[in-house]
Amino acid sequence: MTTNIMAASENPLFPNGWEMLITTIGFALLLLAAIKWIVPMFERTYAERTEAIEGGLAKAEAAQAEADKARDEYNQQLESARLEAQRIREEARTEGEKILADFKDRANVESARITENAHTAIAAERTAAVASLRNEVGTLAIQLSSKIVGESLSDDDRSRRVVDRFLSDLEQTPTDAGAQA
Amino acid sequence: MHLPPFFEIGSFEFAKHTVLIFLSVILIVGFFMWAIRKQALVPSKGQYLGEVGYGFVRNSLGRDIIGEKEFRPWLPLLFSFFFFILVNNLFGSIPVLQLPTLSHPGSAYVLAIIAYVAWVGVGVKRHGLGHFMAKMTMPPDVPKVLYVFLIPIEFISNLIIRPVTHALRVFATMFAGHMAIMVAASLLGFLITDVGGIGGILGGAGALFLGIFIYFLEILIQVLQAYIFTLLFAVYVDGALQEGH
Numbered sequence: 001m002t003t004n005i006m007a008a009s010e011n012p013l014f015p016n017g018w019e020m021l022i023t024t025i026g027f028a029l030l031l032l033a034a035i036k037w038i039v040p041m042f043e044r045t046y047a048e049r050t051e052a053i054e055g056g057l058a059k060a061e062a063a064q065a066e067a068d069k070a071r072d073e074y075n076q077q078l079e080s081a082r083l084e085a086q087r088i089r090e091e092a093r094t095e096g097e098k099i100l101a102d103f104k105d106r107a108n109v110e111s112a113r114i115t116e117n118a119h120t121a122i123a124a125e126r127t128a129a130v131a132s133l134r135n136e137v138g139t140l141a142i143q144l145s146s147k148i149v150g151e152s153l154s155d156d157d158r159s160r161r162v163v164d165r166f167l168s169d170l171e172q173t174p175t176d177a178g179a180q181a
Numbered sequence: 182m183h184l185p186p187f188f189e190i191g192s193f194e195f196a197k198h199t200v201l202i203f204l205s206v207i208l209i210v211g212f213f214m215w216a217i218r219k220q221a222l223v224p225s226k227g228q229y230l231g232e233v234g235y236g237f238v239r240n241s242l243g244r245d246i247i248g249e250k251e252f253r254p255w256l257p258l259l260f261s262f263f264f265f266i267l268v269n270n271l272f273g274s275i276p277v278l279q280l281p282t283l284s285h286p287g288s289a290y291v292l293a294i295i296a297y298v299a300w301v302g303v304g305v306k307r308h309g310l311g312h313f314m315a316k317m318t319m320p321p322d323v324p325k326v327l328y329v330f331l332i333p334i335e336f337i338s339n340l341i342i343r344p345v346t347h348a349l350r351v352f353a354t355m356f357a358g359h360m361a362i363m364v365a366a367s368l369l370g371f372l373i374t375d376v377g378g379i380g381g382i383l384g385g386a387g388a389l390f391l392g393i394f395i396y397f398l399e400i401l402i403q404v405l406q407a408y409i410f411t412l413l414f415a416v417y418v419d420g421a422l423q424e425g426h
Contacts, residue, residue: 033210
């Protein structure tokens, strides 16, 4: 150990040429590997990573845009569906009103017809009633009068004249009353 | 001071120094090639470790100093300087290897010369020889008379002293650190074997403590010197590339 330290007393700044050559070769090899492989590989990895991150952002943006578009479309569809529904409701109401009006018309016509029929029937029955009454009243009156005046009224000619005159008087009164009603 | 060479070819001695230089190259290339072999976007632990090391040189020594626009072509050189010096320095603190390669002046000179050629070369290529010389020797905003003194001073300091200190700084610290550990070790051996007794053992314990302290200080200095060498190289390159004075 002591002798080793003594050996260091030669000028330590003086280089060994062989060591310089070896260092140059070693460093050149390292530099070559760095230029050819190490630096390009690391730089490529960095670049790819940056690109992947930026690409991911772009992808997310595209997805966002697509989602926006889908939402707009959905809203639009919803809006058109709402309009459609409103239109259908409107149509149904119109249709309903039309049908109602139709039925009303028909009912009116029907009721008018029924009223007409009733009027006709009533008029016919009244005529019949009047005719039948005239006979019966005439007969009754003659029987009554016969009973009051006895046999004197057996003369047909005369009695018929009396009855006719009476009935025509009688007819005049209900006609007036009917006109008034 | 050194082991005898393993074998000799003429005047060439194939010694520990040679082995360590090539071992460092194999270790650095092997580690980084292994780390980045997959080039995964989501790094594994090994790749992450490689990226931390590479990214440190790339970002804090390259991009931050040379600048975003121009740092890329310098990455291989910065990477090689930093890790070559780092690994070779750390050899000094690994038992058995125990030799910081740059404590041999030839190795330090070679690295400084490569750095010098690179930054002066790019400066001359970028600005032309005349303009580059003016840039290096004539600081701006100085009264013209002062140039009489400034030009020689600046020339010596920028173009001659710079590369010399660049080499000597790393060489001297490695050499001195190597010596300091050796002194502590010799002291330990001397106190215990040659002095002996209670005093020798107590003194030996002190020497051991001193040796361990120097050992850890050395590790710090070894890392720091690799950083400083590469940092200065980046600063020189940046100075050579910049426009104006």
